[in-house]
């Protein structure tokens with residue numbers, strides 16, 4: 265997937281901006297606070313409909329304005345043009361895909377795949393299990409709309425069950441049968457999630473292992489292990505039994521604690537837990553490899569490389585590693601890079617790159 269034109273109106277610190285792209289590497293450089301990440305954000309909002317910085321469209325409206333408008337003209341690997349227009353008037357989101365109004369995010373999910381690597385994502389390797397589940401859930405959803413559906417269904421049952429559990433804990437209600445109904449839904453949707461997650465890991469892992477080996481100069485062997493307290497031979501049965509056994513416990517705690525929303529991914533480096541023993545540099549490298557492997561995974565399933573957004577290049581990787589990353593991205597993956605480090609200019613090959621200088625909401629082409 266490639267973005268060939270983007271238009272922003274009253275988006276973040278841009279009044280009116282229109283840029284055209286005809287190369288694979290598109291780099292934005294400039295001092296901090298000038299609007300580089302804002303452009304990267306707009307690119308990913310066009311593809312994913314959500315921002316990597318905020319859950320609120322209002323924050324993206326230019327200060328003092330009433331709404332924003334962004335437009336992207338893409339083309340995919342079969343040469344088909346795709347137009348996405350998103351407008352927000354401070355009240356209503358209007359998303360147009362090929363001139364057709366999209367009313368649910370899921371209708372467009374995965375149509376314009378975008379993989380991003382942004383500074384605060386270190387949470388994926390260092391943070392709580394939820395961050396790792398989210399990483400894996402997002403990648404699967406991008407290529408499998410059925411998964412998104414099961415996941416939404418599952419989350420909505422957990423939410424309903426939590427409400428009842430907290431009422432039971434407070435002694436407001438006595439809905440024991442309701443819990444049994446929720447538990448049976450949790451067991452079936454939950455095992456569906458487990459099956460798709462483990463299938464994903466099986467397919468994703470070879471890409472990850474190869475890339476991690478390559479960018480670490482052969483130093484690190486990576487591995488990812490799905491971690492659950494369930495019996496993996498029959499996840500559904502085990503989940504169902506555990507839910508029954510832990511029912512009283514869950515009521516006591518007033519919250520649902522059994523199911524794949526508690527599973528984790530164990531990231532391993534040279535046979536040891538990254539989270540427990542990894543250095544800062546190893547964490548960063550692991551994350552970079554995870555993201556790069558994501559692009560290969562998406563390509564393997566959809567036959568389309570995603571757009572890659574690399575915000576703040578040198579905050580994640582040093583120059584030597586960034587050359588290796590560039591080698592991986594060289595396979596016709598359109599990549600948007602932001603960096604305040606002007607040394608990037610010497611590293612860019614003008615035949616395949618475009619460089620823009622960003623200065624206080626103005627963006628001008630250097631080459």
Ligand SMILES: Nc1ncnc2c1ncn2[C@@H]1O[C@H](COP(=O)(O)OP(=O)(O)O)[C@@H](O)[C@H]1O
Nearest residue numbers: 276277296297298299300301302323325326327
């Ligand atoms: N909604 C908004 N309206 C106008 N300006 C904004 C808005 N949100 C952020 N900004 C401005 O954008 C700038 C930061 O842009 P950013 O893209 O993060 O910078 P950087 O070039 O460091 O990546 C700041 O000056 C900030 O005040």
Ligand SMILES: [Mg+2]
Nearest residue numbers: 300301576602
């Ligand atoms: Mg930035």
